[in-house]
Amino acid sequence: MTDSTASRAMTRRAGIADVAALAGVSPGTVSKALNGRGSLREETRARVRAAADELGFSPSTVARSLLSGRTFTVGIITTDSYGRFSIPVMRGVEDSLGVGEMDAFLCDSRDDPIRERHHLRKLLDRQVDGIIVAGRRTDARRPLSDDLPVPVVYAFARSTDPQDCSVVSDERGAARLAIEHLVKTGRRRIAHITGPQSHASARERAAGAAEALAEFGLELAGDPLFGGWTEVWGRFAAAQLLRSVPDIDGVFCGNDVVARGVADGLRESGLNLPEQVGLVGTDNWAVLAEAARPPLTTVDLGLEEIGRRAGDLLLAAIDGNPAPGTHVVHGHLVVRES
Amino acid sequence: MTDSTASRAMTRRAGIADVAALAGVSPGTVSKALNGRGSLREETRARVRAAADELGFSPSTVARSLLSGRTFTVGIITTDSYGRFSIPVMRGVEDSLGVGEMDAFLCDSRDDPIRERHHLRKLLDRQVDGIIVAGRRTDARRPLSDDLPVPVVYAFARSTDPQDCSVVSDERGAARLAIEHLVKTGRRRIAHITGPQSHASARERAAGAAEALAEFGLELAGDPLFGGWTEVWGRFAAAQLLRSVPDIDGVFCGNDVVARGVADGLRESGLNLPEQVGLVGTDNWAVLAEAARPPLTTVDLGLEEIGRRAGDLLLAAIDGNPAPGTHVVHGHLVVRES
DNA sequence: GTGAAAGCGCTAACAT
DNA sequence: ATGTTAGCGCTTTCAC
Numbered sequence: 129m130t131d132s133t134a135s136r137a138m139t140r141r142a143g144i145a146d147v148a149a150l151a152g153v154s155p156g157t158v159s160k161a162l163n164g165r166g167s168l169r170e171e172t173r174a175r176v177r178a179a180a181d182e183l184g185f186s187p188s189t190v191a192r193s194l195l196s197g198r199t200f201t202v203g204i205i206t207t208d209s210y211g212r213f214s215i216p217v218m219r220g221v222e223d224s225l226g227v228g229e230m231d232a233f234l235c236d237s238r239d240d241p242i243r244e245r246h247h248l249r250k251l252l253d254r255q256v257d258g259i260i261v262a263g264r265r266t267d268a269r270r271p272l273s274d275d276l277p278v279p280v281v282y283a284f285a286r287s288t289d290p291q292d293c294s295v296v297s298d299e300r301g302a303a304r305l306a307i308e309h310l311v312k313t314g315r316r317r318i319a320h321i322t323g324p325q326s327h328a329s330a331r332e333r334a335a336g337a338a339e340a341l342a343e344f345g346l347e348l349a350g351d352p353l354f355g356g357w358t359e360v361w362g363r364f365a366a367a368q369l370l371r372s373v374p375d376i377d378g379v380f381c382g383n384d385v386v387a388r389g390v391a392d393g394l395r396e397s398g399l400n401l402p403e404q405v406g407l408v409g410t411d412n413w414a415v416l417a418e419a420a421r422p423p424l425t426t427v428d429l430g431l432e433e434i435g436r437r438a439g440d441l442l443l444a445a446i447d448g449n450p451a452p453g454t455h456v457v458h459g460h461l462v463v464r465e466s
Numbered sequence: 467m468t469d470s471t472a473s474r475a476m477t478r479r480a481g482i483a484d485v486a487a488l489a490g491v492s493p494g495t496v497s498k499a500l501n502g503r504g505s506l507r508e509e510t511r512a513r514v515r516a517a518a519d520e521l522g523f524s525p526s527t528v529a530r531s532l533l534s535g536r537t538f539t540v541g542i543i544t545t546d547s548y549g550r551f552s553i554p555v556m557r558g559v560e561d562s563l564g565v566g567e568m569d570a571f572l573c574d575s576r577d578d579p580i581r582e583r584h585h586l587r588k589l590l591d592r593q594v595d596g597i598i599v600a601g602r603r604t605d606a607r608r609p610l611s612d613d614l615p616v617p618v619v620y621a622f623a624r625s626t627d628p629q630d631c632s633v634v635s636d637e638r639g640a641a642r643l644a645i646e647h648l649v650k651t652g653r654r655r656i657a658h659i660t661g662p663q664s665h666a667s668a669r670e671r672a673a674g675a676a677e678a679l680a681e682f683g684l685e686l687a688g689d690p691l692f693g694g695w696t697e698v699w700g701r702f703a704a705a706q707l708l709r710s711v712p713d714i715d716g717v718f719c720g721n722d723v724v725a726r727g728v729a730d731g732l733r734e735s736g737l738n739l740p741e742q743v744g745l746v747g748t749d750n751w752a753v754l755a756e757a758a759r760p761p762l763t764t765v766d767l768g769l770e771e772i773g774r775r776a777g778d779l780l781l782a783a784i785d786g787n788p789a790p791g792t793h794v795v796h797g798h799l800v801v802r803e804s
Numbered sequence: 805g806t807g808a809a810a811g812c813g814c815t816a817a818c819a820t
Numbered sequence: 821a822t823g824t825t826a827g828c829g830c831t832t833t834c835a836c
Binding site for chain 1: 479524525526527528529531532537542553556557560567569570571572573574587588590591592593615696697698723726727753756757
């Protein structure tokens with residue numbers, strides 16, 4: 129009650145000087161008391177703390193930054209507009225940074241180099257302590273700039289410069305997980321349907337699938353079918369596949385969208401899943417995978433983990449312990465019913 | 467060439483003092499020259515600009531903030547982890563803020579009040595100029611706090627306090643657009659399948675649909691079917707609907723996920739879409755709507771526009787022109803083939 | 805037209 | 821144990 133009238137007029141943020149005045153000490157003493165530095169009588173500390181509490185004081189991050197040269201802030205540049213992939217990555221980054229009491233500036237470059245330079249400039253003007261670049265495709269991208277005053281970590285889309293610090297998913301390992309699952313559930317005639325050959329992820333997963341099959345003494349049933357990352361392509365490809373390789377009993381798909389199309393395509397051609405054909409997707413896009421018929425078994429690439437690792441590596445680099453090079457995060461299989 | 471060796475050693479950001487030294491003027495003059503203030507000889511301005519360019523100087527935002535009390539920074543608090551809804555909203559916000567040269571801090575409260583308070587505190591310590599709260603549901607939420615030193619705008623999820631500035635979608639209008647489309651394409655027996663009754667959006671859209679139908683002298687075919695926001699529910703509800711109201715020729719769905727399930731359910735019961743039954747969804751979630759069979763006609767709620775409006779309103783409020791109250795953004799119909 | 809000086813809010817070094 | 825001072829990088833008076 130007593131302060132409801134007072135707080136209604138809350139105009140100015142309390143500064144350290146206000147606390148000093150209220151506690152009857154000097155600003156320097158307040159600083160020491162609140163930061164646990166110097167040597168002060170416990171009674172003084174308590175008095176200062178009380179005064180600070182009463183005024184709702186907390187120190188200005190801006191002033192601190194000016195003094196320390198650090199802002200406890202990092203920039204996240206996403207190349208796409210926070211899509212399917214950058215979002216979990218960002219959540220992971222935030223997770224990691226939150227622990228270090230850092231905040232993140234969000235910048236969306238929309239795949240436009242001009243915009244990217246603009247954001248980079250703004251971030252440097254703001255003296256961010258570091259930068260994370262989150263891509264939406266696994267294809268390597270050219271580095272931000274070769275001479276930056278702060279550390280940079282590339283997440284999901286690696287930098288073309290192997291010296292840069294990048295965190296990527298284990299594409300071939302993901303394919304291996306899928307193939308292993310199919311083989312272990314008794315499939316022998318396994319086909320691969322995926323996205324555009326121009327995408328590194330499509331090429332890598334196809335190569336990984338072939339490798340893994342070879343280790344089981346098997347080979348892919350027919351050539352990998354490259355197309356688009358769409359359900360329409362998946363349905364179309366499923367029909368085509370049944371024409372060219374009618375005796376398949378397993379399909380590994382380059383992503384869940386395609387897998388879902390394939391599931392519908394196969395089912396509507398009269399095949400029972402998973403009895404007659406086993407199906408594994410990639411991405412673990414939950415809404416999609418759960419609604420598929422049957423619910424889709426798929427490889428989770430560990431995007432959040434990529435984000436967390438990227439955040440951790442950035443924090444380490446900021447603290448003077450850079451870990452250059454490419455760091456690989458392994459995914460895991462999410463078994464549903466397909 | 468000459469500077470490639472120099473830049474390799476780029477250690478310290480150039481400060482205004484460096485520029486001043488190089489241009490042979492005082493710091494004050496540099497400031498004036500670069501900001502177009504004061505009265506200086508054009509020759510001096512040019513010399514300063516040249517020096518600044520050469521050193522790659524740009525002023526420290528931190529120092530400026532300390533002086534001006536403004537940070538040209540806003541906080542975005544999303545209650546969910548940047549999901550389907552907050553993402554387009556955020557993109558809109560960024561669009562709007564970018565114009566004003568503001569940057570955004572991203573905070574994810576994960577629907578946890580504790581975490582929210584924590585983020586709020588951090589944002590205030592950083593002296594953000596304003597805050598946007600982006601929700602993932604249209605249900606009204608309690609305000610952040612009643613006595614904040616900076617303006618707040620609620621996006622998508624309005625504040626329970628009508629005095630607060632909120633930007634929301636026109637839920638009833640969205641339903642009206644859907645119904646109008648169905649009626650205009652000749653449907654007369656129109657049913658409604660939607661999400662949980664506990665969600666304001668489900669209730670509002672159902673009410674809007676009834677209203678709009680009434681204006682055409684029609685009424686809903688059967689009661690609205692409330693369930694979950696899932697495809698499984700959509701499929702189930704479609705079958706149920708055909709049992710209770712076999713002669714329907716149109717269905718409006720509370721969102722695209724449900725609509726997609728309904729499309730599959732109806733098609734698999736032997737109905738042709740859109741010939742026998744017209745279908746309209748809500749949300750315009752492109753991946754989903756485009757892959758539906760047939761591609762789904764749906765209402766776009768204008769989420770990006772909500773974000774932009776929220777950004778604009780926040781900027782205005784920061785400039786001293788607050789516009790309290792609830793601002794409504796109207797959606798539009800995206801006609802595909804259903 | 806330009807320079808010198810003060811100050812934004814804080815902390816670290818040095819006095820007392 | 822506490823107070824005083826200087827200074828982080830910039831802008832803004834106010835002298836000159």
